[in-house]
Amino acid sequence: MSKRVAVLTSGGDAPGMNACIRAIVIACKKRNYDLIGYLHGYNGLIKQESISLSLDSTHNLIQQGGTVLHSARCKAFTEEAGLKQAAANLSEAGVDALLVIGGDGSFRGATHLADHYLGQIIGIPGTIDNDIAGTDATIGYYTAIDTAMNSIDKVRDTADAFERIFLVEVMGRHAGFLALNAALSSAADYVILPEFFESPESEIKKILTQIHAQRRVRGSVSFIVVVAENVWPQGLQALTKALNDSGITDVRPVTLGHVQRGGTPVSNDRLLATSLGEYAVSLVGTDTSNVMVGEVNREPTTVPLTTTSDSKPLNSAQVALMKSIMNERYG
Amino acid sequence: MSKRVAVLTSGGDAPGMNACIRAIVIACKKRNYDLIGYLHGYNGLIKQESISLSLDSTHNLIQQGGTVLHSARCKAFTEEAGLKQAAANLSEAGVDALLVIGGDGSFRGATHLADHYLGQIIGIPGTIDNDIAGTDATIGYYTAIDTAMNSIDKVRDTADAFERIFLVEVMGRHAGFLALNAALSSAADYVILPEFFESPESEIKKILTQIHAQRRVRGSVSFIVVVAENVWPQGLQALTKALNDSGITDVRPVTLGHVQRGGTPVSNDRLLATSLGEYAVSLVGTDTSNVMVGEVNREPTTVPLTTTSDSKPLNSAQVALMKSIMNERYG
Amino acid sequence: MSKRVAVLTSGGDAPGMNACIRAIVIACKKRNYDLIGYLHGYNGLIKQESISLSLDSTHNLIQQGGTVLHSARCKAFTEEAGLKQAAANLSEAGVDALLVIGGDGSFRGATHLADHYLGQIIGIPGTIDNDIAGTDATIGYYTAIDTAMNSIDKVRDTADAFERIFLVEVMGRHAGFLALNAALSSAADYVILPEFFESPESEIKKILTQIHAQRRVRGSVSFIVVVAENVWPQGLQALTKALNDSGITDVRPVTLGHVQRGGTPVSNDRLLATSLGEYAVSLVGTDTSNVMVGEVNREPTTVPLTTTSDSKPLNSAQVALMKSIMNERYG
Amino acid sequence: MSKRVAVLTSGGDAPGMNACIRAIVIACKKRNYDLIGYLHGYNGLIKQESISLSLDSTHNLIQQGGTVLHSARCKAFTEEAGLKQAAANLSEAGVDALLVIGGDGSFRGATHLADHYLGQIIGIPGTIDNDIAGTDATIGYYTAIDTAMNSIDKVRDTADAFERIFLVEVMGRHAGFLALNAALSSAADYVILPEFFESPESEIKKILTQIHAQRRVRGSVSFIVVVAENVWPQGLQALTKALNDSGITDVRPVTLGHVQRGGTPVSNDRLLATSLGEYAVSLVGTDTSNVMVGEVNREPTTVPLTTTSDSKPLNSAQVALMKSIMNERYG
Structure with a gap:
């Protein structure tokens, strides 16, 4: 059965967001899903600013930094009225699944949106900070x-x-x-x-x-x-x-x-973005919702959006190595 | 107890080999191990061509492509006489552990050397081809x-x-x-x-x-x-x-x-090389030998050298994705 | 008085061609000139394939390799009929000046076009080979x-x-x-x-x-x-x-x-392309025609198109230096 | 007749200084000149800290940023006593010609040194700022x-x-x-x-x-x-x-x-540095002294060191272009 999918980028931009958008376009095309892109993060959702995303728009997109959907902070989305408006707009547009590429602030917003919106919500981790639990690495x-x-x-x-x-x-x-x-x-x-x-x-x-x-x-x-x-x-x-x-x-x-x-994303970010975009779309139409997709040990995985802000530890071997450099090298 | 460690690079060179040598130098210094570097792969072992590797030699080494120890093919090492000579030289030099940075041909040589040499042999995977089983990725x-x-x-x-x-x-x-x-x-x-x-x-x-x-x-x-x-x-x-x-x-x-x-190695190769070099030296003095160190799911690990040429599959999600691009995109 | 300008890229593509197109767009806008871009080199001229180029199209164009106007060989343009068709199309489109970004093959074509077309023709040297007389360097x-x-x-x-x-x-x-x-x-x-x-x-x-x-x-x-x-x-x-x-x-x-x-052009190619694009447009409406613009000793200049295939010598100091490296270094 | 040449780098470091040192080593070798490198700018001259520079030291030097001779400010060199000490050391070391790679502060120092030192002094412009008169561009x-x-x-x-x-x-x-x-x-x-x-x-x-x-x-x-x-x-x-x-x-x-x-120097800086290094050494033994070598219109040239701090104008075409972008584009 055909579906209507929407995607937006939110929070600080990160190299590879465009590569992820590209993967989502291709994955939707493959399944004959409609796809719209909301502009300026959650603002576009509230103000109904969107563009349609076709295969032609993916040409030479994988290597571009930034995000063609733009990003922005959205104060209105922290308030009940904004969330309700967004949910109403999504319903009106007939969106079955909303994909949110962003960081933990964006996922917090998505969680609140879920109180008002009955469609699927799927987060995709995009931030240079890597401070998102549930994935080994984040896009960018x-x-x-x-x-x-x-x-x-x-x-x-x-x-x-x-x-x-x-x-x-x-x-x-x-x-x-x-x-x-x-x-x-x-x-x-x-x-x-x-x-x-x-x-x-x-x-x-x-x-x-x-x-x-x-x-x-x-x-x-x-x-x-x-x-x-x-x-x-x-x-x-x-x-x-x-x-x-x-x-x-x-x-x-x-x-x-x-x-x-x-900057243009390195191969690892392009590959991660491509893999996560494809995986997110593959979940559309299932009963999985309010999750973030991630990659753990090179396998795609999902975690509840509510756990993505959990504490995420540094790699212990790296920590030990750096400490030894800082403490013992000339001891 | 202090140890005497030797390292060589063998087979096709790969970006990050120097970063690995650097990590080995620092790891040995930290433990007060002596370290010598054999030149030109196994040739240096047979001809007793070696240099000492001090902390000073590590400055600005992490970012250099190639290998300061040089690499080469070694026909003599495929023959009994060459292997025996190499083993005799290692014993004479008092080498407790030999670290071999290279690919599966190099590891096959190391396995044969183990028939004649009683010290530790530890392989470190260095090749741009990634065709070594037992590690998610190889240096380079x-x-x-x-x-x-x-x-x-x-x-x-x-x-x-x-x-x-x-x-x-x-x-x-x-x-x-x-x-x-x-x-x-x-x-x-x-x-x-x-x-x-x-x-x-x-x-x-x-x-x-x-x-x-x-x-x-x-x-x-x-x-x-x-x-x-x-x-x-x-x-x-x-x-x-x-x-x-x-x-x-x-x-x-x-x-x-x-x-x-x-070319100068990207961060992932520098980090992998640094981690594997440190880990290999940490095994010196243990009863682990004739193994290759690797990284699986971001944790250091070891596998027998004899299994490193086992078949290693491509990532199945990547394969599926590429196949869908090649078959269905405009179907 | 307002003018109608056309631009095309011809011959082997070179990094900086897009930067030059961008400069031409801005220079035309500044003077209120109309600007059209013919596609696929001289083919677009013959087949009347063109796009209009607005300021919006210049965003993030300076750093792109290749050419958004595409390039191609054009067999038809080596024949009388093709040249006449091109000239007729230019006249019909009311083009006052045609700017050709390309190499010496492209300029030869432009020279032949001049037998049939009464408007201005201005060449801009774009080739990685630098084999164009009349300019110190070529774009790319x-x-x-x-x-x-x-x-x-x-x-x-x-x-x-x-x-x-x-x-x-x-x-x-x-x-x-x-x-x-x-x-x-x-x-x-x-x-x-x-x-x-x-x-x-x-x-x-x-x-x-x-x-x-x-x-x-x-x-x-x-x-x-x-x-x-x-x-x-x-x-x-x-x-x-x-x-x-x-x-x-x-x-x-x-x-x-x-x-x-x-590849993305280095700064020198972006600057040269920008300077030559601006200079070429500044000549529109003057009686200068059938020339190539170039940069000699950091100053813009023009030479007849017919002289651009003259022999151009290598830098003699560079030649002497390289010869001394090849002959005397270990003599 | 054989000569004894010395070189130092002074002032802010710039990419290509090493490429220039390399060219000087090769140029001296070609002419059988002795070459010493003073360390830490003028400090090495005063404290007699120097290294000898052989062909082996030039391997893989052309692409390195920074300066292997190090650089530093030198307060002592702004005082009579320091200048005299430096001159005495140069004479004692039998240096016929001193090459100074640096900016206008370094050349001012060189000019003062000339009051006490009878050998040749030749400046080579090395600074990322390009604020040196007498050369189109400076190294870096x-x-x-x-x-x-x-x-x-x-x-x-x-x-x-x-x-x-x-x-x-x-x-x-x-x-x-x-x-x-x-x-x-x-x-x-x-x-x-x-x-x-x-x-x-x-x-x-x-x-x-x-x-x-x-x-x-x-x-x-x-x-x-x-x-x-x-x-x-x-x-x-x-x-x-x-x-x-x-x-x-x-x-x-x-x-x-x-x-x-x-950073590793781009080709233009490597070429300029190589050309100026060669040219500077070619002047050793002539009666040219207290000059800076430079490149004007792609030809090597010399100007008196005293004129290198003269005012140097920006390129007027570039200025006009930038002004038009800032003033008229949307006017």
Whole structure:
């Protein structure tokens, strides 16, 4: 039986969202499902702004960063009236299943929508932060690691030339996935993560120990500290000042910023996005609803939307490795 | 108790081999193990060509393609005399554990060496082909996918401009991992894989069906066929001719070639190489030997070296997805 | 006074053609000129296939490889009837000026069109080969150098690992610009150029001299030969065989192929394309016609279309430098 | 007659400095000149820290960012005693010619050194800022444009997704070369340059005009402002606030920072660095001294070191083009 499917992107954009939209278009076409795309996240749902998505729109879409459906915050969707309006619009449009590509804020919204909308709701994890429980990785996460790593590779050229200390702030919201993986893959000397942050004093002390140990053994050297955003009180400037006050004067802060959200997706994000898009559409018409699709151990899976904001641990082997680099290398 | 560890790289080089060497150096330093690096694969073992590997040698090593230990084929190692000489040299050098970074040919050699050498032998999977059982991915595989994908992205620019058919040959030895992932991530229209190759006639027929279907629906279009190496009898030129003979005249063959083996490794290869190097050294001094370390479901694991050439299946969801693209999209 | 302008892309596509189209759209908009884009090179002119180009179409166009107007060969345009038809169509469409982005074959066509069409004809040099007299560089040339160079950087990783000889064929049609610049910028050891090719025997002899000299001084080493296409009789396989026959056995050929035509343009190509597009439109309405716009010493300039196929010399300082690398380095 | 040459890198590092060092090594080898490299800029000259540079050190050097000779500021070199010590050390080491790769601060130092040192002094322009008179481009400039452009390409993905205003600060010290070229090549909507900065009020007014015009014509859109560093009073945060105060609320600032100094050099920087290194060495032994080598209209040239800090104008065609984009596009 034919179905009517809708898709939207919500929350911070992430490389691979377009690849996921493309996969959804193809998967719907294959099954003869109608597909509409709502624009500007939940705003388009409330304001009935939508476009139809045909096969032609998928050409050269897999490699584009950003999202052709646009994204936006939507205050109205946090209120009863907005949710009801959205549900009414979906019913009026005859939408059987709504696919939401986004992060945990978007899934919280979707959960509330489910109180008013009787169709299927399926979440697809799209965020560079990887802070969504129920999937090993989120769409955009792999590209963001590579973007951060490549930037740190460049920073190291300058750090080595001047034998300076560089502080590099990477994104991640309140999780350390991106910072930890960027630090390990770029051979950074130290990382400050929300999951293990004790106090400014203890971090400064450890950084100083490492810098002094390296300088003792190898002479003047470069030293790169990766700092997850939202961890250090008052930010990178405060950390720079704290190091200056401790006698480490040649410190340069770099905030990678929104560059990390863009760019053509790497293969892993394109493959994940393609796989999740296909899987989400394959669930349309089943009695599975209010779930997020994810990939665990390379197999597609679903979890209730309500559990996607559960705590998600860092990889313990990676944590142990980074800790050993930060603590023992020159001990 | 301190140990003496040796490492070598063997077989085709792969991006991330240097990242693995770096991790091994750091892991040995942490445990106060001595570490020597044999040069030119098993040749260095037989000819006693080696270098010492210190922490200083690891600086800026993680991002380098190739292998600082060099690699080479070694005919002498396929013979009894060579194996005995290698074993004698290892004993004389007091090597407790030999780490071999390479592919299944290298592991076969390592297995034979174990008949003569009493120390530990630990394999680490390094090849862009991903054709090693016992690990989800091999070092270099992720980078090769991205290299192939980025090249196909460029080919598509020209294919679109001229609305031509392009045949792109990618590596993979006798396995389709690289070709399948490159095809899916670059939105190729067709892929020819060793795992599903029936006959030239049936493949040509399917390709023609797809091209004609697309042209019927969308007019003149570009069409990209990814071809795994060693599959098509007589190679890409023969496939080009076969298509010409079938009335498809505007066909251009592109062989990506050795470009796929080089380049700075992507983050996933750096992380895998770092994790496997650390894990391999952690096994030194245990009674685990004649194994390959690998990563399965993001956890380190070991399998007997003798099982690494077992058959390893493609990801079934990916296969189904690609098949649906090739068969049903315009059906 | 308002004008009606047409643009088409012809010949081999080159990165930056889209950037040039974008610049032309903006330049026309600024002057309130109408602009139409003919599709598929001169074919669109003959078959009256065209699209209108608005400001909206320029969004995110500057970074796209290929050409949104498509390109194609056009046999009909080499015949009187085709030229007359094209001229008639241009007149009927009220086109005051035709801008042709392409190479010297395209400009030859434009020159013949001028016998039948009374409007302005302005050529813009777009080809990765840089073989157009009257401009220091052609649109696409800079990107192709970087693409070739980056590929050779990757090949070197493997060449170093195995201490092998690699032959890398790069494009350039019958000119050595691309090969020479790719060789110099990738620190290749040898280059074979159409401008200086003597005989297979003498080239082989020089290559052998270099390889033996390097091996004498530095032991086994990698060695990279960049080969311009269309120079070596019977191509790369023949050169490989000739080296094998001379006792150099570990030779690997790599043909970069159409990858060199695609990809997002580098900044120099975007800037050149933007500058030439703007300049071409600025000439509309003047009495300048049957010219190609170009950039010489960073200033815009024009030359008669009939002189664009004149011989264009390589940079003499670059030639001297490469020759000294090939002849004297280990002398 | 054989010569003794010395080289150092000074000031901010730039991609291509290593390529230049490589060219100098090869050029010296060719002429049988001795070559030493002083470390850490002028500090190494004063403290007699140097290394010898052999052909082996040039392998895989052309593609490395940073500088293997390191760089540093040198306060001692601004004082008489330091200059005298440096001159004495050069004489004692028997250095006939000192090559200084750096920017105008480095050349000022070199000029002062000439009061005490009788050997040749030859400057080579190396800085991403391109603010050196007497050469069309400086080593590192081309790579920095591409790095900035590629970063802005990524920012645009996010800007488009959210239809937001982004402010992107790029380097350039007190010159607008980098900002102007990054803006033009990334199709930015507005640029703020030191050369044309009038007042915060007038810039804000113009930006508002452009944003409102675009929104009127195209609806909600993204808008990218490239801002040269050191221009806006109190920096990017102040500009963000000023726009907020003017009713433009969705503004995001991004400071690209030191990422722009690093990375593997693009072909144009490798070629320029190679050409200038060769040319500088070719002048050793002539009576040319206290000059900087440069490239003007693709030919090598020299200018007195004292003139390198003269004012250097932006390209007037580029300025006109950018102004037309900022003023007239939606007028």
